[in-house]
Amino acid sequence: MSTPLLLLGDVRRELQADFPNVAEHVVKYAIKSRGIEPVRRFGTMRAWTRQQLPAIRRAIRQTAGK
Structure with a gap:
């Protein structure tokens, strides 16, 4: 079974709970x-995996200064 890939819009939707208006x-x-x-x-x-979401979440917090 292959790992589902997330495009940029998918990544944004996955992170909506943490960043509702991002x-x-x-x-x-x-x-x-x-x-x-x-x-x-x-x-x-470009496509990312769910395993990369924590790193992306941290990156958003760091660039937002939160």
Whole structure:
């Protein structure tokens, strides 16, 4: 069985409980600025796994100063 992949919008939706009003560009900036690499690319789209969500959550908190 393969691991489900999350696109940027999916990542944002997964983190809605912690960051209810976070914009997609904020998530993108946090991921890029902290060097969190996607596990797969589909042309210009990038995909991450659920196992990367804690790192992305930390990145958003750090870039937001929280």
